[in-house]
């Protein structure tokens with residue numbers, strides 16, 4: 001006797017079981033006691049809620065909305081809790097936390113893990129140690145001349161726009177500047193993006209074939225699809241195959257091919273005996289000058305992270321700072337007074353880092369921009385240890401994903417008074433030290449950003465140069481709002497601006513003839 005198994009019916013039943021019956025069963029079984037936390041929509045049953053929001057650039061705002069309606073601890077996935085509180089920041093991200101990076105990060109892993117996506121504590125420790133020396137304040141300060149050369153090129157571009165009476169997309173040129181800066185700081189390579197006004201770069205396949213491609217959009221597309229699939233890590237490979245057609249996968253491959261070309265070019269220079277003082281050096285040599293012997297795949301993974309983390313994040317903060325200073329003219333006025341005092345009457349070029357690094361209002365303007373518009377605005381997912389852990393006074397079972405959404409934390413009125421007001425002064429007031437423990441644009445603890453020192457060097461030099469030299473106006477008028485599209489990073493949309501050279505204590509004729 002033979003049994004006939006109806007294929008279609010069986011497939012439909014299996015799908016229904018996987019998508020509806022099993023999640024509902026798990027929800028009510030509630031082995032981790034997560035049902036005590038309220039959840040928006042179907043988030044308690046399925047990761048599809050989070051994936052849908054992520055793909056549609058809406059994860060940050062949907063999570064924020066859930067916190068507004070449901071409280072400071074909410075369930076944003078069947079196995080994911082989101083917390084807003086000072087204690088939760090300490091418990092989840094602080095030094096010595098028992099929480100580890102979540103499997104979400106496999107969505108960034110190529111052939112090798114980088115410092116960012118490595119989930120194993122020991123493996124991460126080794127990678128981090130390697131980079132730490134390169135990112136120390138002293139080493140970073142030695143690279144200052146590279147920063148000023150590149151910023152001067154941006155200034156030339158902006159001057160040219162004034163000369164030709166052109167409106168300029170400030171967001172785009174800042175993005176190009178950050179590619180140039182990262183090319184110099186990481187690889188000692190000139191990418192020439194500001195001068196050309198585009199991000200075209202050479203890429204190289206494993207077999208050595210070269211082609212040209214543009215990384216800005218490729219990276220954005222790649223982060224969009226990768227982060228969406230990251231919310232169902234156990235299905236990542238399957239989902240990747242099912243969405244093979246999505247341009248983000250090719251974008252990610254193109255981005256890595258650009259980095260492969262940079263790595264090979266940089267290694268060739270090394271072989272020719274060049275002594276280059278860049279971040280790449282720490283991937284080739286140990287501290288004592290011995291060869292490190294990393295595989296090329298590992299160098300590419302680490303460098304792709306540096307090119308991505310180094311360019312996108314700082315672009316977002318710079319654009320955010322210029323946007324907010326244009327929106328809040330009182331703050332801009334105060335900043336310019338501080339800069340005018342510090343830099344003297346006859347200088348409006350690119351200031352030395354030393355002359356701006358301790359200006360309190362300048363630093364406050366940048367920090368306030370990072371509070372309101374942090375580049376990574378969503379919660380960075382961590383996982384509790386298998387024995388469970390205490391978070392914000394609640395016992396959370398083992399292997400549960402937990403996070404603090406940076407955007408919601410930075411806009412919590414219990415932590416930051418008038419959170420929607422751009423008020424740099426808050427960072428200069430008596431309780432400023434208290435605010436620092438809930439200010440996490442760079443995350444915190446042992447998995448916090450290693451590039452903090454270099455970011456402040458870039459941010460303070462660029463903001464002081466631009467604010468000192470130019471007056472800015474939005475082309476669309478003062479009501480202009482800057483669009484933001486979240487992937488993992490909060491990518492700003494175009495920011496069309498009219499620029500004017502400022503006239504201050506200098507010989508006015510000199511300024512006029514320079515801009516005529």
Ligand code: HEM
Nearest residue numbers: 115116309310313314317380441442443447449450451455
């Ligand atoms: C304002 C600029 C920047 C901001 C706001 C920022 C923010 C962050 C955040 C939030 C993380 C943690 C990510 C996570 O846990 O998922 C991170 C990690 C990291 N960032 Fe940055 N970043 C900035 C600039 C840079 C720069 C300029 C570099 C290097 C050129 C850099 C290199 C890294 C690296 C290597 C990591 C991984 C660290 C680890 O896991 O050990 N970042 N950054």
